Amino acid sequence: MAVSQHAEPTTEPAADPAKGVALVTGASSGIGAAIARSLADQKRWTLLVAGRDPDRVAGIASETGGTPLLGDLAVPGGARRLVTRAVDEAQHIDLLVASAGVGWAGPFATMPTSAVDDVLTVDLVAVVQLVRMVLPHMLLRRRGHLVLIGSIAGSLGVEGEAVYSAAKAGLGAFADALRYELRGTSVQVTHIVPGVVDTPFFARRGVPYNRRLPRPIPPERVARVALRAIDRGSREVFVPRWFRIPAGIRALLPGAYRQLAARLG
Numbered sequence: 001m002a003v004s005q006h007a008e009p010t011t012e013p014a015a016d017p018a019k020g021v022a023l024v025t026g027a028s029s030g031i032g033a034a035i036a037r038s039l040a041d042q043k044r045w046t047l048l049v050a051g052r053d054p055d056r057v058a059g060i061a062s063e064t065g066g067t068p069l070l071g072d073l074a075v076p077g078g079a080r081r082l083v084t085r086a087v088d089e090a091q092h093i094d095l096l097v098a099s100a101g102v103g104w105a106g107p108f109a110t111m112p113t114s115a116v117d118d119v120l121t122v123d124l125v126a127v128v129q130l131v132r133m134v135l136p137h138m139l140l141r142r143r144g145h146l147v148l149i150g151s152i153a154g155s156l157g158v159e160g161e162a163v164y165s166a167a168k169a170g171l172g173a174f175a176d177a178l179r180y181e182l183r184g185t186s187v188q189v190t191h192i193v194p195g196v197v198d199t200p201f202f203a204r205r206g207v208p209y210n211r212r213l214p215r216p217i218p219p220e221r222v223a224r225v226a227l228r229a230i231d232r233g234s235r236e237v238f239v240p241r242w243f244r245i246p247a248g249i250r251a252l253l254p255g256a257y258r259q260l261a262a263r264l265g
């Protein structure tokens with residue numbers, strides 16, 4: 001069912017026309033929650049905060065004044081249902097921040113096939129489907145910003161995170177390709193590429209982050225960078241910024257990069 005079929009006026013009160021409408025997925029934790037709080041601080045967004053856990057979603061909704069939207073993006077049709085409900089609530093979406101994500105770490109040969117499905121679906125397929133659902137509306141309204149939360153794993157390929165790296169690399173390629181397509185329109189695509197961030201992500205995947213370096217950064221720092229990127233219309237932003245260097249070396253000198261990565265781990 002296309003979103004446009006749900007765009008007629010509903011009995012819900014319309015979003016404040018002076019504000020843009022922002023839908024943040026993964027708003028119940030970590031980076032998504034930090035971005036939702038920062039958007040709320042700007043006081044120029046009608047916020048729709050999405051997640052899976054009812055208590056956490058209710059918590060961030062009351063903290064930010066946003067509308068809670070519950071839904072599982074790992075199940076078929078999850079992305080479509082979420083956008084349908086978001087449009088029912090607010091009539092349109094001006095900003096999509098796709099932050100919901102899951103990890104899995106360990107040797108690929110032992111990865112449960114259900115975990116393969118989860119990582120690929122939540123980290124890549126659902127994001128593509130969300131964008132597919134919101135983009136036609138944004139193009140019609142000549143206004144929109146798509147913010148995709150990727151990962152340095154997608155730029156480098158991290159040992160023990162083969163499927164996660166593949167999903168995030170796919171997201172980066174999707175962002176690049178879509179951006180070309182949207183040239184000349186008023187819809188922008190920003191790919192945020194965080195390094196290691198201090199969130200429940202690692203506890204949830206069941207394997208703690210135990211490298212000495214790089215040190216995890218707070219999610220609020222990613223949120224600050226993301227909001228600046230939205231204001232500036234940046235295409236791709238690494239947080240911290242120096243992560244652009246290994247990504248650039250890998251792109252320019254893949255052989256040298258692989259030797260170095262194998263030595264340093």
Ligand SMILES: NC(=O)c1ccc[n+]([C@@H]2O[C@H](COP(=O)([O-])OP(=O)(O)OC[C@H]3O[C@@H](n4cnc5c(N)ncnc54)[C@H](OP(=O)(O)O)[C@@H]3O)[C@@H](O)[C@H]2O)c1
Pocket residue numbers: 025026027028029030031032050051052053054056057071072073074075098099100101102103122123149150151152193194195196197198199200201202204
């Ligand atoms: N932490 C890092 O070091 C790091 C580094 C690079 C990139 N990233 C990326 O940043 C994004 C946010 O991660 P985070 O660090 O903030 O992790 P987090 O604290 O674990 O938050 C993950 C969020 O995704 C939501 N989510 C997970 N599975 C979902 C599903 N099936 N359906 C709907 N929502 C689901 C969770 O919702 P519930 O809480 O309601 O379950 C939660 O809000 C992810 O895309 C991740 O890949 C993280």
